[in-house]
Amino acid sequence: MSDDHSARARGPAPAATTVAGGPPVAVGPLAGRTGGPVLRPGDDGFDDECSGYQTAFRHRPDVVVGAAAPDDVRAAVEFAAENGLPVGVQATGHGSPAPLEGGVLIATHRMDGVRIDPAARSAWVAAGARWQQVVDAAAAHGLAPLSGSSPHVGAVGYTLGGGIGLLSRRYGYAADHVRRIDIVTADARLRRVTAESDPDLFWALRGGGRGFGAVTGVEIGLVPITRIYGGGLTFAADRMDDVLDAYAAWTAAVPEELTSSLTMVAMPDLPAVPAPMRGRHVATVSVAYIGGACEGERLVAPLRGVGPRLKDTLRDMPFTESGAVHAEPAQPHAYAGDSAMIGGVDGAALRAVRDLAGPEAPVMCVVGLRHLGGALARPPEAANAVPHRPAAFSLGVLSPVDGADPAAVRAAHGRVLAVVAGRTLGRSVNFAFGAGRAADPSGLHPAGDLRRLDALRRRLDPGGVFRHARPGTAARGR
Numbered sequence: 001m002s003d004d005h006s007a008r009a010r011g012p013a014p015a016a017t018t019v020a021g022g023p024p025v026a027v028g029p030l031a032g033r034t035g036g037p038v039l040r041p042g043d044d045g046f047d048d049e050c051s052g053y054q055t056a057f058r059h060r061p062d063v064v065v066g067a068a069a070p071d072d073v074r075a076a077v078e079f080a081a082e083n084g085l086p087v088g089v090q091a092t093g094h095g096s097p098a099p100l101e102g103g104v105l106i107a108t109h110r111m112d113g114v115r116i117d118p119a120a121r122s123a124w125v126a127a128g129a130r131w132q133q134v135v136d137a138a139a140a141h142g143l144a145p146l147s148g149s150s151p152h153v154g155a156v157g158y159t160l161g162g163g164i165g166l167l168s169r170r171y172g173y174a175a176d177h178v179r180r181i182d183i184v185t186a187d188a189r190l191r192r193v194t195a196e197s198d199p200d201l202f203w204a205l206r207g208g209g210r211g212f213g214a215v216t217g218v219e220i221g222l223v224p225i226t227r228i229y230g231g232g233l234t235f236a237a238d239r240m241d242d243v244l245d246a247y248a249a250w251t252a253a254v255p256e257e258l259t260s261s262l263t264m265v266a267m268p269d270l271p272a273v274p275a276p277m278r279g280r281h282v283a284t285v286s287v288a289y290i291g292g293a294c295e296g297e298r299l300v301a302p303l304r305g306v307g308p309r310l311k312d313t314l315r316d317m318p319f320t321e322s323g324a325v326h327a328e329p330a331q332p333h334a335y336a337g338d339s340a341m342i343g344g345v346d347g348a349a350l351r352a353v354r355d356l357a358g359p360e361a362p363v364m365c366v367v368g369l370r371h372l373g374g375a376l377a378r379p380p381e382a383a384n385a386v387p388h389r390p391a392a393f394s395l396g397v398l399s400p401v402d403g404a405d406p407a408a409v410r411a412a413h414g415r416v417l418a419v420v421a422g423r424t425l426g427r428s429v430n431f432a433f434g435a436g437r438a439a440d441p442s443g444l445h446p447a448g449d450l451r452r453l454d455a456l457r458r459r460l461d462p463g464g465v466f467r468h469a470r471p472g473t474a475a476r477g478r
């Protein structure tokens, strides 16, 4: 399959468009330069093209280019640069830092080709492919990518932010396995970036990867995994104290082949929530173990020993079903969240977090504690911009925000993360969600790396064509 395999639906050729307060932008010339559709506000399909998984906001560009091939991406960037417009890029909309107001949005979902090279144990992944597509293509050759908890997330956006996955303690960050990145920079050049061709940009894109350009595809290394022992153990509130103590102790002893997380959530009392969990405060330990079911059973025995489970879904499974480990929702919704990369936890800290984020919290909070360490703590062969490697855990807190007061949500998250402030090394690029926190660069990288990333962005993009994705800059069109 090629990167530009998609059907080339030619959209309408609009003449000009305006955003509130701005002069009209003539988009006619752009329509003739792309294979994919060029849509402006009011055109059929414009709203769909600008929408994504995050529904707290929708991009409102002057024009959206439904890119079908790298040449479309190049044309869109060239047009934006010629007209002094900012460019935003959206694959799935799981992690946009803020709405793009005005300018040019490049929607990459048509570019979803995946090509496996079994001999090189690698995959070429086009900009809009979701993890499940990569997982399925790799599985046909007995291989797996370093995908994350949700198979619906975009492989490229995830990897640019580092990428903490199901197999991470054994193999490290997804960004550690990148071999080549094709990117259109602000000068509208399509660059093939490798460790040899451009070491500085190759370093930056792997972990600090936003705001340098529009990536058209990445070559990633794959690992020889076909099955895992995985799933979740869900406990009710009356076992929570014991689960928290057991999890803190258990993670200190498990091998690198086992990656896990602990989620705490006060489930709403709604018919959509499965009966055993409905209206209850629950803790779920999610597990992905590279090894046989027998050894997996032995490893999780201390957790099962805590007591009866509301749900116990641990089983041997093909990696193609690994989305079932976390079973995250595929339905778009509105959410905000933030995280802390932390040096360690104990039962007391987890209980304090539980109390702040439980049924008494002013807004519904989903707390996710991911066990890091192992290969995540080791530097990759070619250094990259993935920060905070010594962190033993990431602690994330996320809330639905439909109708919620954003200030109340931010304050609730602040209180939860304050519990671990003394052990916090920084924040995770990939786990900052919603306008505000996701656009805030503080703590994402150590100060020296932040300076290096910013200097490189300024050198490659002095006019700020990609300012929308630059942490810390406003997302205005003009």
Ligand SMILES: Cc1cc2nc3c(=O)[nH]c(=O)nc-3n(C[C@H](O)[C@H](O)[C@H](O)COP(=O)(O)OP(=O)(O)OC[C@H]3O[C@@H](n4cnc5c(N)ncnc54)[C@H](O)[C@@H]3O)c2cc1C
Residues within 6 Å of the ligand: 052, 088, 089, 090, 091, 092, 093, 094, 095, 096, 097, 108, 127, 147, 148, 149, 150, 152, 153, 154, 155, 156, 157, 158, 159, 160, 161, 162, 163, 164, 165, 210, 211, 213, 214, 215, 216, 328, 329, 430, 431, 469
């Ligand atoms: C339900 C859920 C589960 C998740 N699980 C994990 C997990 O297990 N591990 C983990 O590390 N992260 C996880 N994440 C975070 C996720 O990796 C980030 O939100 C990531 O940025 C999503 O990328 P996307 O392309 O799907 O989203 P988008 O919103 O489309 O893009 C996110 C950001 O990446 C930029 N971007 C996307 N494509 C390109 C491109 N081609 N060129 C340049 N910039 C681009 C966008 O401009 C935007 O700034 C999860 C998020 C959600 C909502």
